[in-house]
Amino acid sequence: MLNRRLLLAGLLAAVTVPAWAARPALMLADVYKEGVPLADYWVSEKYDGVRGYWDGQRLWTRGGEPVTAPAWFTESLPRTPMDGELWAGRGRFAHAMSTVRSQTAGDAAWREMRFMVFDLPAKPGDFTTRLAALQRLLPLTAAPWIVAVPQQRATTHAALQALMEKTVKMGGEGLMLHRGTSLYRAERTADLLKLKPHDDAEARVIAHVPGKGRHAGRMGALWVEMPDGQRFKLGSGFTDTERAAPPPVGSWVTYRYNGTNPGGLPRFARFLRVREDMPS
Structure with missing residues (x-):
């Protein structure tokens, strides 16, 4: 029940994340x-x-x-x-x-x-x-x-x-x-x-998934949303310290991955770092 409440709270918080600030209109790179x-x-x-x-x-x-x-x-x-x-x-x-x-x-x-x-x-x-x-x-x-x-x-x-x-x-x-x-x-x-020698991209954190086993009592994975609206679970690449104090809901993270599946979701995605230059 506690795990469900934590997940629901994260999803509800994602709904109320503030809209983007007035961002500079910048040219962005493809791969x-x-x-x-x-x-x-x-x-x-x-x-x-x-x-x-x-x-x-x-x-x-x-x-x-x-x-x-x-x-x-x-x-x-x-x-x-x-x-x-x-x-x-x-x-x-x-x-x-x-x-x-x-x-x-x-x-x-x-x-x-x-x-x-x-x-x-x-x-x-x-x-x-x-x-x-x-x-x-x-x-x-x-x-x-x-x-x-x-x-x-x-x-x-x-x-x-x-x-x-x-x-x-x-x-x-x-x-x-x-x-x-x-x-x-x-x-x-x-x-x-x-x-680059690897693929990477950014996604917004929409919820924390509670951990199990050795990660019980801390974050097990992040639900994240890509700029195109697709969502996936990001569960690898984190240190124990990062799992104990995970990136907050609404923040942006960079992840590495190895290509995409036919639906466009990243394969073997792993956390790299928080993108603190992007507003929550």
Whole structure:
């Protein structure tokens, strides 16, 4: 009976989760698959940080939360919107996340951050045109922590795989591919692709499933909802500490998986981390 009440409470809480905040209208990446014609794509490293959007006056996360960066970090930025990644270096996602999320992070934490800019959403023209404008705009002598993401032309699938493996060996997350002729569209699109050694995605927690056996008395699994509305149970990848204090209902989590079944649900999904840059 207790387990049923816990599950029902979680489902009811999911119904009353607040709607999204006013999120920046950002271009979102699809997943690269072999066979994509590569002739018009640019390639860059995929930075494992927090998506940042500069609206010309202040910084925002992808989820629409304001970023409390020190004045010196943003005062030299141009008054034109910029899309990028707030990044602390390879393998330092935790530092980037804690710094961006904190309302009181000091200069020492922000001195280790970079704003890796990869697009100018408000600039007219295709990506190749916007890229040229970005390269004219950056770097800024007064703000070397504002960096235009290096781009190179894609060639072949084999070359992409080799570059991805090299990047990952150096501590990177993977690659991004951006179609040169694409306009900036605030949607998930094949004009922007990610290539990583594993698949991952985000889902919203809608309920906690009580554990059994060795997990009795703590969370056994999460019921999560994908952006397309499909739901599934996420039960592996958690530490005992995470099971004792699981991600709250309404929060977003990232999970890894190995492809999808015919219905589109992820296969062998396992928890990776909480996405604290997305509002509950």
